[in-house]
Amino acid sequence: MTYENILSSMLEGVTSDVDKREGSIIYDALAPCALKLAETYFELNNFLNLVFSDTTVGIYLDRCVADFGLSRKQATKAIRKIITSGVVPIGTRWAIEDTTYKVIEFITVGEYKAECEQYGDIGNTYTGTLQSLDNISGITANLTAILLSGQEEENDENLRDRFYNKVRMPATSGNTYHYRQWALEVEGIGDCKVFPIWNGAGTVKVLIVDSNKEVDETLEATVATHIEEVRPIGATVTVDSPTAKTIEATSTITLDGSKTLEEVKASFEEKLKKYLNSTVFKTYSISYAMIGSILLTTPGVSDYENLLVNSGTANIAIESTEIPILGAVTLTEVVD
Structure with a gap:
């Protein structure tokens, strides 16, 4: 019409x-x-x-999945360790770059837990010297380890995947799907893989990745605690993170003149990372041909040669307990 x-x-x-x-x-x-x-x-x-689950987005997706008892995971704040040269009061505020942190708990002499006041993964970003926002003089403070990583609000893709898992994979009586459902309920978890009877009868192993499909060991304890609260009596559950397998790529490329080498490299890295994330817990090899196709279809690339993935031209095997992560990418322009 x-x-x-x-x-x-x-x-x-x-x-x-x-x-x-x-x-x-x-x-x-x-x-x-x-x-x-x-x-x-x-x-x-x-x-x-906006009515159907495969095409709906945003608040309409929230309303769609709510009928099945699901809700979007909210953004969380990072918990970081602060090392100080002296005693600082609980509740004092510190800043670094465009983030601020509030001291929430004493750990030991010269060490405190601090919560980022900004939601999301920005709280995981910086380390280094902090500036006092409460005019505390004579004491230095440094932002160090991530104790619990901050996570962004769950995106539509992950929420839709959780919805499909719930309706297509019935979770009952502590089966494999049940452990998967329990793990995915935790804020910040993007995907997981369950290994039943991994170490004998009554044992279950759950590998987890964060909402960016990356390793985040700070989430292991949270997931383990949640599963412990809901699991069947008698099961011994181990929550762990997969081993990261670095995928590196080098190639010589011919530019078509529409993009600079730096722009091409940034675009290729973004597309390659998206491909690697799409394979997490789903495939057991990274396709050499697929990486070549991604490079050739990157805006600004006319042609390429001498593509090497992890120094070779073969597919990269991914073990059942591994996930691929993007490593160094080196692109060199053909010089006439």
Whole structure:
């Protein structure tokens, strides 16, 4: 139902003794109405997409999955270790770059837990010297280890995947799907893999990755605690992180003149990382041909040669307890 089709249909309903040419009174009267009707039909098509789980987004996806007892995971704050040269009061605030931290707990002499006041993974970003926001003089403070990483709000893709897992993989009586469901319920968990009877009868191993499909060992204790609260009596559960396998790529490329070498490299790294993330816990090899295809379709690349992935030209095997992560990418421009 396009504007042109609607207008044509409306004009056909006007008697032939009336001037219906463009610019005529009846044409100019019907055209705005036809445009509004076309806009309405377009919006109705979008509304249909917002009803079904495979095409809905945002708050409409939230409403869709809520019928099945699911809700979007909210952003969390990072908990960091602060090392100080003296005693600082609980509740004092410190800053580094564009983040601020509040001291929330004493650990030991000269060490404190501090919570980032900004939600999300920005709280995991910086380390180094802190500046006091409470005019504490004579004491230095340094931001060091991540005790519990901050996570961004769950994106539509991860929420949709959790929804599909729930409705397509029935979780009952502590089966494999049940452990997967329990792990994915924890804030910040993006995916997991369950190994039943991994160390004999009554043992279960759960490997987890964060919402960015990366290793985050700080989430292990949280997941273990949650599963311990809901698991069947008698099961011994081990929560661990997969081993990261670095994927490196080098190649000589011919530019088409639309992008600089730096822009091409950044775009290729982004696309390659997205591909690697898509394989986490799903495939057991990284395709050499796929990486070549990604490079060739990167904006600005006309052609490439001498592509090496982890110094070779073969597929990279990924073990069942490994996940691929992006390592160094080296692109060299062909010089005529």
